[in-house]
Amino acid sequence: MSARILAVANRKGGTAKTTTVVNLAAALAHRGLRVLLVDLDSQGHAGLGFGVRASPGEPTVHDLYRGSGAADLARAVRSTVVPQVDILPADRGFPGPDGAVVPLALATALKPVAEAYAVTLIDTAPTADALLVNALASAQHVLVPTQLHHLAVDGVGQFARSYFRVATTLNAELRGLSIMPIQVDLRITMQREALERLEHRFGRERLLPGIRPDIALAEAFGREMPLRYFKPRSRAVQDFDALCSHVMEKVLSI
Amino acid sequence: MFRILIVDDSPTILASMSGILSSAGYAVERAANAEEALKKIQSGLSPALVITDYHMPGMHGVQLIQELRKLTQTRFTPMLVLTTESQQEKRDEARKAGATGWLVKPVQADKLLQVVRQVAPSLQACAA
Numbered sequence: 001m002s003a004r005i006l007a008v009a010n011r012k013g014g015t016a017k018t019t020t021v022v023n024l025a026a027a028l029a030h031r032g033l034r035v036l037l038v039d040l041d042s043q044g045h046a047g048l049g050f051g052v053r054a055s056p057g058e059p060t061v062h063d064l065y066r067g068s069g070a071a072d073l074a075r076a077v078r079s080t081v082v083p084q085v086d087i088l089p090a091d092r093g094f095p096g097p098d099g100a101v102v103p104l105a106l107a108t109a110l111k112p113v114a115e116a117y118a119v120t121l122i123d124t125a126p127t128a129d130a131l132l133v134n135a136l137a138s139a140q141h142v143l144v145p146t147q148l149h150h151l152a153v154d155g156v157g158q159f160a161r162s163y164f165r166v167a168t169t170l171n172a173e174l175r176g177l178s179i180m181p182i183q184v185d186l187r188i189t190m191q192r193e194a195l196e197r198l199e200h201r202f203g204r205e206r207l208l209p210g211i212r213p214d215i216a217l218a219e220a221f222g223r224e225m226p227l228r229y230f231k232p233r234s235r236a237v238q239d240f241d242a243l244c245s246h247v248m249e250k251v252l253s254i
Numbered sequence: 255m256f257r258i259l260i261v262d263d264s265p266t267i268l269a270s271m272s273g274i275l276s277s278a279g280y281a282v283e284r285a286a287n288a289e290e291a292l293k294k295i296q297s298g299l300s301p302a303l304v305i306t307d308y309h310m311p312g313m314h315g316v317q318l319i320q321e322l323r324k325l326t327q328t329r330f331t332p333m334l335v336l337t338t339e340s341q342q343e344k345r346d347e348a349r350k351a352g353a354t355g356w357l358v359k360p361v362q363a364d365k366l367l368q369v370v371r372q373v374a375p376s377l378q379a380c381a382a
Contacts (some may be wrong), residue, residue: 005374030323032354034376084330110380116376118332245349254355254372 003070003140003251005110005120011162012155013126015145016182017041019217021123022049023236024143026226027083027244033118033242033254036077037087038110040126040135044090050080051224054089062091064105065131066098081225086117086196101130107138119252128162136166141176141251143208146198148181148191153198158200177206180243184210204238209246211239256377257281258370259301261291261318262336263310267359271305274363275370280377288313292321300327303374305357308337308344316351323352332373336361 008017008024018041025035038061039046047053051204054076063071106122110205114120122135136142140164146152156179167174179198186192199207214236220227228237248254258280262268265286272282283299285291287310295301304322306315313321315335322328332354337344340358348356354373357366370377 029330031349031352032330033373082330118373118375245346246354248349249345252372254369 003253004118005114005122005139006141006143006247006251007124007135007139008143008145009122009124009132009159010146010155011126011128011146011159012146012151015126015146015147016211016217017126018045018049018123019221020143020145020180020182020211021046021121022221023217023226023228023240024244024247025085025119025121026082026228027240028119028248029082030228031244031248033084033248034116035085036114036117036120037080037085037105038120038122039087039090039183040106041123042090042092044092044093045088045221046123047087048084048224049221050082051085051091052078052080052087054078054091056093056152057097058089060091060094061106062094064109065094065101068245071109072108077113081117081229082099088113092125096227101134103130103133103137106125106131106134107171110138132162133166136163136174137170139171140173141178142174142216143178143180143247145180145182145211147183148188148194148198148210150190150194151189152194153201156198157201177202178247178251179206180208181210183213185213191201209239209242211236211243214239256302257283257299258303258305258377258378259283259285259286259291259294259299261285261304261306261310261315263287263307265284267307267336271361271366278367281368287311288315288321289316291318295322295328301331302377303370304328304331306333306335306354308348310333316353317346319348319353320351334369334373 059076124135216231216234220230308315335348335356338359
């Protein structure tokens with residue numbers, strides 16, 4: 001079965017999860033696919049990457065975790081600067097869930113909304129909390145961006161345990177985990193060693209094409225648009241296009 | 255009305271694919287070559303999905319996709335390439351040109367409908 005809902009996750013912070021969601025969504029849209037972003041990280045940075053902010057009182061994906069949790073996510077969907085990309089924005093003032101979180105709350109509410117999109121990408125916070133479980137319980141595949149350093153293998157290993165726990169208890173459709181190296185510079189010995197260890201432990205087939213360092217990726221957030229609209233010839237745009245092709249063929253099976 | 259534009263120089267393939275898609279409730283527009291497809295779009299047709307043959311006299315299918323990606327109304331449209339080729343290099347060429355995916359001939363009805371639903375799921379609700 002091909003995946004249609006992908007979570008981008010890693011318990012470690014600063015691994016370009018939001019950068020990946022924003023720029024992969026833009027690349028998929030440029031191949032003709034309609035994409036829904038779910039900004040489950042209450043920092044709301046995926047929304048900012050597309051110039052979208054939910055004002056206080058406007059519906060957000062975090063309404064699922066308030067009161068009865070009976071939120072209608074279709075009401076929260078917002079269009080973005082990219083015609084083929086819509087977003088379920090975050091509540092940037094979200095203080096945390098009211099009470100216990102139903103593990104399948106997002107999966108249940110998202111399903112009818114996601115049916116109108118070829119791909120749904122879920123951005124997650126760098127935590128191992130109930131919302132991460134919600135994201136994994138909704139997805140068919142997980143992309144794990146990681147830097148190539150000595151802690152990377154350990155960090156991806158820790159995350160993989162969460163992945164397998166959800167895949168074996170909550171979500172039988174969660175069938176794939178891919179590792180995406182970021183800030184790749186294989187002239188650095190440490191990076192080559194980390195890559196070899198990731199290949200050895202998780203298998204070469206789980207490794208995605210990497211993204212090279214490019215300061216333009218950070219600059220694009222200042223313009224509140226994906227990098228391809230700010231510096232279309234930058235090397236990170238090329239890298240995200242290569243990643244997009246790989247994801248379409250190997251993960252989405254298109 | 256959301257329409258699927260099929261571009262192929264073979265009247266037989268145009269007829270068979272149109273028949274499959276029409277029977278499934280989709281509205282279909284046909285063009286016998288890339289130039290005719292471009293003319294229809296420049297005259298106001300705004301297809302929700304384009305399926306184009308690869309090998310055609312004149313402009314071939316991947317060149318057509320490159321041209322369509324430059325036009326405002328088809329910049330983000332899903333586009334599938336019909337080909338007898340299944341080699342990786344042809345697929346890579348199509349991807350670089352902006353193709354969403356491809357269908358290898360001969361295309362079976364269930365495979366065609368599966369791929370259409372996959373790349374353009376919102377069309378389902380709009381089908382006549």
